[in-house]
């Protein structure tokens with residue numbers, strides 16, 4: 001399988017995804033993805049996407065709660 005964006009080689013990896021649950025931002029760690037070695041494009045397989053949906057639908061307790069620094073580009077420069 002080749003990258004749809006640039007034709008580069010794909011390799012299996014894990015990623016931390018930025019998702020939304022009930023309109024709130026969440027992070028999901030250790031998600032199996034296929035990533036392009038050339039442009040960095042990430043691909044998520046159908047079964048993994050389905051599992052992500054199931055996890056988000058369930059009212060599961062997160063493994064950790066983070067407090068995340070937020071920068072405003074306009075104010076920070």
Ligand SMILES: [Zn+2]
Nearest residue numbers: 003006036039
């Ligand atoms: Zn690529």
